[in-house]
Amino acid sequence: MSRGSEKPDESPKWMSFRTLLVSSMLLRVFLIIYGEWQDAHMEVRYTDIDYTVFSDAASLMASGESPYKRTTYRYSPLLALLLVPNSIFHRSWGKFIFSASDLLVGLFIREILKLRKVSEKVCTVSVMVWLLNPFTFTIGTRGNCEPIVCAMLLWIIISLMKGNLSQAAFWYGLVVHFRVYPIIYALPIILVLDSKLFRSGHKPPLEDWNTHTSSTEKKTFHLKSLFSRERIMFGLISGGVFLACNAVSFYFYGHEFLHEALLYHLTRTDPRHNFSIYFYHIYLHYERQFSAVEKLISFLPQFTVQLALVFSFSKDLVFCMFLQTVAFVAFNKVITAQYFVWFYCLLPLILPWSRMKLKWEGLLCIILWIGAQTHWLLWGYMLEFKGVNVFLQLWMASLVFLAANTFVLVKIIQRHRFSPLFGQYVSSDGKNVKKLD
């Protein structure tokens, strides 16, 4: 593959990205307007029930009360704060914010790929995977807040790639306060901040898309390097921001905030049916509590997989984050469809490095994954809308979904062209240096 030097006929391709962005924006605006119409005129609402929860919490906050008075509001007060204009301007303000974040994610994807000198064509295709994904454009326009989290995560990656350590740490602390799950990225980020590769304040050398050689750094582990200046700084700043946000929220909203926004997510065991393999197990045991040993045992597979992925792939930070997210969702006690956005936003970032061809391996993966989901949804429909007891079949469909997730994950690992995010600094002593060309 040739390096992307600017060709004279490059401009049409640039315009095609602009066209893509504008048409995506128009599509989202249309869907928001359509959503308002459907809510008013049809029995089934377009808007997600969560959006109503956020809006109600925001209007409570606007009138000076606690947003947690709204039952099932389980997010940071920042979200309610963001949606206060819902009660001032128009109730769709939040949807516009979420869709704007959605478009921002598209821009960030392009930025990240361009920083690694991916060719224009591959770049545009990757961005299309996000912007034109039906799941993506419905999630923002229906009023789901996940696009904001995705935008923050991608901004953190961009900051790291540009060497802005404090900015990356600030946003990381904020995103963990907002949604607890990004805590799983703490370890790989810390590991990638190797002082041989990353110096604060300097732009780190990035491993280009075209580089086929990887870092030859030996895997010797020095305890001293574990506590490098960059790592400590990152830990302190992000930890500080996280604690500060929680402290302010606790100051305003007390124990309600702690229980609803933080502890609920850590201890959530929902027996109602969802994609997770654990739902039936939890339901059957709901009358008696789980012992600490049982909880630990059910957490072990998740924990082991996360550690294995981090220690195998942390240098290729984005790939590691993608794999971790897929695995985290797949092994979680509760899986709802909105969690899929967490890895959909990282997928375009790893596609340029995949040796998987759409025909037929890629297509097979897509069909298997969507097929397993559809199969589960059919049984879910039987249970919820026809009232037939199909708990056992539904649970087996969850097992099939886990199998599909595992298969796709393994295939992606096998077909990935490992490429560390940061290349080697050219050091003066000449040892262990591979020239970056």
Add this chain to the structure above:
Amino acid sequence: MGSKRGRSVIAATFIFFSMSCLNSISTTQVGTSMLDSDTFCISDQYIMQSYFTTQSSLNESEFRNFLRLQQCSENIPYEKDVPAVATLQHREVTGEGSHRHLLTTIKLLRQSHLHELVIVERLPLGVFADPFELQSLQQRRAFSDVSVFGDTDLEQPSFRSNRSVVEIHVEINGNGEISVKLPLHARYQPIGESGYSRVEFGEPDLFLCSRHVPDQEHEQRRCLVLSVGRSKTQTRSVVWEIPAGIRSHTEYVSVVTFVAAVLSAFSILVASVLSSKVESCKNTKEL
């Protein structure tokens, strides 16, 4: 003298016995004191508004006690009226799955000066009504007023939650038929043997009240009891069968779940380790 004493002893005994009889009668009367066509007064917007401040469960006698306590103050006019009579014409649960409607049709046979029909649905354990859904129905003028009291936690399964009550107010004009469609949702049921849990609906408690005038402080509204606490309809009881987990599945579901998780985790572990080994082999080859 002796007969006089004897008579007073007999009288005293008689009084004593009759008092104790009265006591026992009045305790049973407490249980059945709220008869049809009795009236009481409420000062809140809803009959059930203050129920859970004094009572904790929704059984028959507690509910009747509560109604009995809602006394009218002296200055509320009471027009001696031919009491209204209503019959419950139709009751069924329509729909399929976890989200159904409770359809109730009431026919009023006589006109009354009280223009608001109040239906108090004491929901059985196992189903719930969504307050937000009911609010939007109220906005669409399906009812003039509706509220849910009691346990409105939408997420708890059935054995963790207490019962809830839905109070619906409907304007009536003339002596027509009132049809009310209440959307209900199934909770997750306690696990059992058969795979289904049977939820039975009794009859709603019906009252006729004078119209609520908003913004009037301390107004008392008179309510007439049409029917309270009938448990089953004459024809057949209204039943909803809700799917429930099967106890005998417990053992092998847990084992298979865990085995599946371990197998998956193992495959990913192996794939990761192999992949990073391949990469490091490649690196050493290129050196």
